[in-house]
Amino acid sequence: MHTTEITLEVNGETRSVTVRNADTLLYVLRDKLGLTGAKPGCLNGDCGTCTIDVDGNPMKSCLMLAVEVQEAKITTVEGLKYSSLQTEFVDKFAFQCGYCTPGFIMNANALIKQYPHANDMLIKEWLESNICRCTGYKEIEEAVKSALATAQTVLRQQ
Amino acid sequence: MTIGDSIFRKEALEKVTGTAKYTDDYHSPAMLHAKLIVSPHAHAKIKSIDILEAQKAPGVRAVVTGQAEFPLTGEEIHDRPPIAFGKVRYHGEPVAAVIADTLQLAKKAAELVKVTYESLPVVNSPSEALSTSAPLVHENLGQYEKIQHVFPEPNTNIADRIKIRKGNMEIGWQESEVTVETNFSFGPSDHAAMETRCATAEIRPDGHILISSSSQSPYMIKKLMSEYFDLEAGKIIVTTPLVGGAYGGKVPTQLEIIAYLASKAVGGRPVKVFNEREEDMITSPVHIGLEATVKLGSTRDGKLKAAKLFYTFDSGAYSDKGATISRAAAVSCTGPYFIENIWCDSLCVYTNHPYATAYRGFSHSEVLFAFERTMDVLAEKLGMDPFELREKNAILPGHTTPTEVDLNSSNVGNLPECLRKLKELMKWDEGRFIKINDRKVRAKGISCIWKTSTIDTNASSGVILTYNPDGSLNLLSGLVEIGTGTKTVLAQILAEKMKMDVSQIHVRMEVDTQTMPEHWKTVASRGTYMAGRAVQQAADDLIRQLKDMASRVLVCSPDELEVGYGKVIVKDDPTKSCMIADIAYGHKYPNGNAIGGQIMANGKFMFKHMTHLDRETGSGKPGPEWTVGAQGIEIEFDTRDFTYRILKAYSVIDVGKVLNYKGALGQVMGAMSMGIGFAGREAFIFDRKGKVLNPQLRTYVPPHYGEHPEYIVEFVETPHIDAPHGARGIGEHGLIGMPAALANVLSNAAGINLNQLPLVPELIWKIKTQGVQNDSV
Numbered sequence: 001m002h003t004t005e006i007t008l009e010v011n012g013e014t015r016s017v018t019v020r021n022a023d024t025l026l027y028v029l030r031d032k033l034g035l036t037g038a039k040p041g042c043l044n045g046d047c048g049t050c051t052i053d054v055d056g057n058p059m060k061s062c063l064m065l066a067v068e069v070q071e072a073k074i075t076t077v078e079g080l081k082y083s084s085l086q087t088e089f090v091d092k093f094a095f096q097c098g099y100c101t102p103g104f105i106m107n108a109n110a111l112i113k114q115y116p117h118a119n120d121m122l123i124k125e126w127l128e129s130n131i132c133r134c135t136g137y138k139e140i141e142e143a144v145k146s147a148l149a150t151a152q153t154v155l156r157q158q
Numbered sequence: 159m160t161i162g163d164s165i166f167r168k169e170a171l172e173k174v175t176g177t178a179k180y181t182d183d184y185h186s187p188a189m190l191h192a193k194l195i196v197s198p199h200a201h202a203k204i205k206s207i208d209i210l211e212a213q214k215a216p217g218v219r220a221v222v223t224g225q226a227e228f229p230l231t232g233e234e235i236h237d238r239p240p241i242a243f244g245k246v247r248y249h250g251e252p253v254a255a256v257i258a259d260t261l262q263l264a265k266k267a268a269e270l271v272k273v274t275y276e277s278l279p280v281v282n283s284p285s286e287a288l289s290t291s292a293p294l295v296h297e298n299l300g301q302y303e304k305i306q307h308v309f310p311e312p313n314t315n316i317a318d319r320i321k322i323r324k325g326n327m328e329i330g331w332q333e334s335e336v337t338v339e340t341n342f343s344f345g346p347s348d349h350a351a352m353e354t355r356c357a358t359a360e361i362r363p364d365g366h367i368l369i370s371s372s373s374q375s376p377y378m379i380k381k382l383m384s385e386y387f388d389l390e391a392g393k394i395i396v397t398t399p400l401v402g403g404a405y406g407g408k409v410p411t412q413l414e415i416i417a418y419l420a421s422k423a424v425g426g427r428p429v430k431v432f433n434e435r436e437e438d439m440i441t442s443p444v445h446i447g448l449e450a451t452v453k454l455g456s457t458r459d460g461k462l463k464a465a466k467l468f469y470t471f472d473s474g475a476y477s478d479k480g481a482t483i484s485r486a487a488a489v490s491c492t493g494p495y496f497i498e499n500i501w502c503d504s505l506c507v508y509t510n511h512p513y514a515t516a517y518r519g520f521s522h523s524e525v526l527f528a529f530e531r532t533m534d535v536l537a538e539k540l541g542m543d544p545f546e547l548r549e550k551n552a553i554l555p556g557h558t559t560p561t562e563v564d565l566n567s568s569n570v571g572n573l574p575e576c577l578r579k580l581k582e583l584m585k586w587d588e589g590r591f592i593k594i595n596d597r598k599v600r601a602k603g604i605s606c607i608w609k610t611s612t613i614d615t616n617a618s619s620g621v622i623l624t625y626n627p628d629g630s631l632n633l634l635s636g637l638v639e640i641g642t643g644t645k646t647v648l649a650q651i652l653a654e655k656m657k658m659d660v661s662q663i664h665v666r667m668e669v670d671t672q673t674m675p676e677h678w679k680t681v682a683s684r685g686t687y688m689a690g691r692a693v694q695q696a697a698d699d700l701i702r703q704l705k706d707m708a709s710r711v712l713v714c715s716p717d718e719l720e721v722g723y724g725k726v727i728v729k730d731d732p733t734k735s736c737m738i739a740d741i742a743y744g745h746k747y748p749n750g751n752a753i754g755g756q757i758m759a760n761g762k763f764m765f766k767h768m769t770h771l772d773r774e775t776g777s778g779k780p781g782p783e784w785t786v787g788a789q790g791i792e793i794e795f796d797t798r799d800f801t802y803r804i805l806k807a808y809s810v811i812d813v814g815k816v817l818n819y820k821g822a823l824g825q826v827m828g829a830m831s832m833g834i835g836f837a838g839r840e841a842f843i844f845d846r847k848g849k850v851l852n853p854q855l856r857t858y859v860p861p862h863y864g865e866h867p868e869y870i871v872e873f874v875e876t877p878h879i880d881a882p883h884g885a886r887g888i889g890e891h892g893l894i895g896m897p898a899a900l901a902n903v904l905s906n907a908a909g910i911n912l913n914q915l916p917l918v919p920e921l922i923w924k925i926k927t928q929g930v931q932n933d934s935v
Binding site for chain 1: 349434641
């Protein structure tokens with residue numbers, strides 16, 4: 001079994017880890033680094049529960065290899081510290097079982113950063129890659145829109 | 159104080175920060191991993207299994223295959239080997255498990271296991287299962303152990319038959335001036351919880367068995383494991399952390415048994431069995447399918463006089479909860495209407511499909527799809543408005559149910575009020591078919607709902623409350639937090655009772671069957687009722703103890719005292735009080751003497767007067783109350799390509815009392831979304847050999863973000879006097895009417911009878927262009 005020691009930058013920390021070339025980023029985050037916020041849902045890119053942020057883009061970590069991201073800045077849900085988006089998710093009851101929540105939050109977080117003025121169409125285009133089985137999505141829509149409004153206010157003030 | 163308020167769920171911060179833990183999130187270097195080898199055939203003899211190469215593969219610690227000495231399992235009928243033995247009965251059935259140091263090594267070795275099969279003829283639907291020439295899925299059905307109230311029919315594929323015989327059908331048909339008869343069908347589908355099922359097991363040197371599982375039934379796992387393997391129940395400890403969605407799918411005991419057998423094979427070391435999505439969809443239990451025939455008779459002015467119902471549930475290869483589901487279907491076989499004469503046979507039938515278990519609504523969305531659709535067919539034949547027909551027959555206090563339970567103003571909600579509100583919200587009087595242009599129409603359709611529970615008559619729920627030194631309380635309940643927020647509602651019920659701030663109540667989310675009192679199973683929309691009553695009982699005891707202790711400090715009789723706001727207060731002189739924090743651990747006198755000790759209390763609850771159903775007539779009282787409601791859907795339909803968009807989805811439900819407004823709303827909207835998915839798109843696609851062609855979320859597609867309609871949800875509050883604050887069950891009900899409402903609105907829009915699911919444009923096109931084959935209206 002061929003393994004390599006690699007260095008990853010995760011949530012602002014540099015972490016050394018020994019991986020197989022075939023290890024997915026999701027597996028390494030969860031089983032080697034103890035960051036279990038990203039969840040396995042389908043391991044096939046169909047559900048979005050494993051979504052994390054790689055260099056500002058939401059990525060499905062089940063479809064990436066750990067060895068691919070050695071030069072990248074990785075942020076997982078554990079790296080977000082009480083962002084307004086997280087507060088909005090609580091406030092709007094935008095989750096029930098909570099399993100899809102880290103993926104939705106990481107996806108929407110990148111959306112808000114890249115497109116703070118995102119319209120309904122763009123929000124749908126981004127978020128339709130994730131599945132939530134508990135809510136009716138309305139609550140998620142409200143949370144994301146509220147967080148976008150907050151981001152817009154901040155931008156205006158700047 | 160807190161009842162009705164939208165209190166945030168207690169585990170909210172955990173869930174948005176990624177620190178909430180689910181079963182697979184627990185990992186240790188000592189843990190081994192099992193990979194299942196599953197059957198590629200729906201029905202085949204296992205000729206041989208060669209595990210030699212796999213055993214020699216790197217990192218492999220054991221390979222487990224089915225054995226004659228393994229017990230047969232199943233909650234009602236012991237019909238399922240934990241790992242297939244002799245033959246396989248469904249595509250996806252476990253045939254062997256490879257246990258290795260890592261999942262990757264286990265997977266690699268699993269590819270080296272060689273299984274040879276000899277295929278057998280396949281039973282691919284309930285009607286095929288009932289044909290006299292059908293192959294038998296279970297040759298030894300007559301010999302299986304079973305519980306008392308299930309009646310398999312040996313040498314057939316019938317696992318159970320529940321009969322309802324109410325009134326006199328002859329008179330019913332004589333009084334019927336108009337009759338309709340309609341056939342319905344849909345195949346199995348899936349729960350598709352985002353967290354796939356996962357279980358770990360470890361056998362300790364002292365004989366304790368530690369199991370962790372993403373389950374709705376940790377206490378049932380304990381009970382069943384003890385039964386199956388003749389183990390001391392006290393030595394089995396099951397833990398369940400947060401569960402990532404369940405919807406009934408995590409009721410059964412399956413992977414836990416395999417994990418236990420795997421651990422046993424490696425000397426008791428901890429072993430994890432984790433379902434990948436494909437396994438979760440077909441190896442683990444699915445959502446049941448149904449074939450149904452509904453015949454209704456009414457007078458010309460729409461008074462229902464007779465109902466003849468034949469339901470055959472596709473339980474798949476094993477009965478699991480299929481028999482109980484068929485029973486629940488019989489209990490609610492007519493929808494929420496009063497009909498004097500009812501004949502119903504509800505069958506649980508074996509096929510070679512993945513086996514079925516509970517699914518949100520527990521037979522009700524399935525049966526009501528057939529019944530409520532027939533109501534619309536009847537309304538059309540009568541030339542009557544669908545609302546009017548339903549209003550005319552609505553179940554009311556004073557009526558009896560199909561199982562002849564007498565209804566009163568407490569045990570059934572107010573259906574006419576739900577219908578009235580729905581009609582107003584939907585602006586029904588503006589018309590239910592509006593042509594927009596040459597191509598598009600807007601249409602509306604409705605369905606009524608009702609549901610009671612059919613859980614074990616002696617199901618128990620317990621709660622323990624303990625004080626902390628700061629006067630805050632710990633709440634321990636065996637109820638599993640599957641996403642419904644019930645444990646937060648329990649905190650609200652406790653806060654209300656103790657007149658304290660809900661933030662001062664600490665709720666243990668993880669369940670541990672050794673240290674927490676049993677909550678039978680987290681199912682049937684009964685968590686709040688059962689555990690809530692237990693909380694209230696325990697709180698009464700706390701109050702008694704607080705008053706007793708405070709009476710010594712305040713030097714008066716306990717009767718003179720009142721508890722609230724963190725204090726025990728003298729009723730007629732509020733200036734005299736003592737802090738609960740100061741007496742929560744007893745009282746210490748100035749000289750050092752002390753009395754009391756940490757104050758703690760327990761409460762328990764069991765429903766009263768529940769009965770089994772009579773085998774010949776079905777009469778009996780299966781549940782304590784009925785939640786009723788009315789739902790509707792408005793769509794825009796394209797008459798050229800038969801696609802449609804759901805614009806609005808409506809629910810008006812009599813919840814008795816709203817305990818947490820946004821929580822209740824979320825339960826209803828989420829269930830509606832799930833029901834729309836089931837009705838509109840979700841189904842397994844089987845080939846002729848019973849193989850599932852779409853066991854992936856790419857090919858089996860639940861609703862995604864952006865497809866959701868506008869939800870319009872309102873509540874009616876008719877209290878159920880026995881339940882905490884009068885609240886009725888609400889966890890499942892939003893789903894129940896969606897399939898019928900969607901079928902009714904699409905039938906209206908397309909001008910045809912749509913009596914199958916899922917309602918994909920292709921089905922509409924086929925029926926529109928090729929005609930209806932299964933109707934005799």
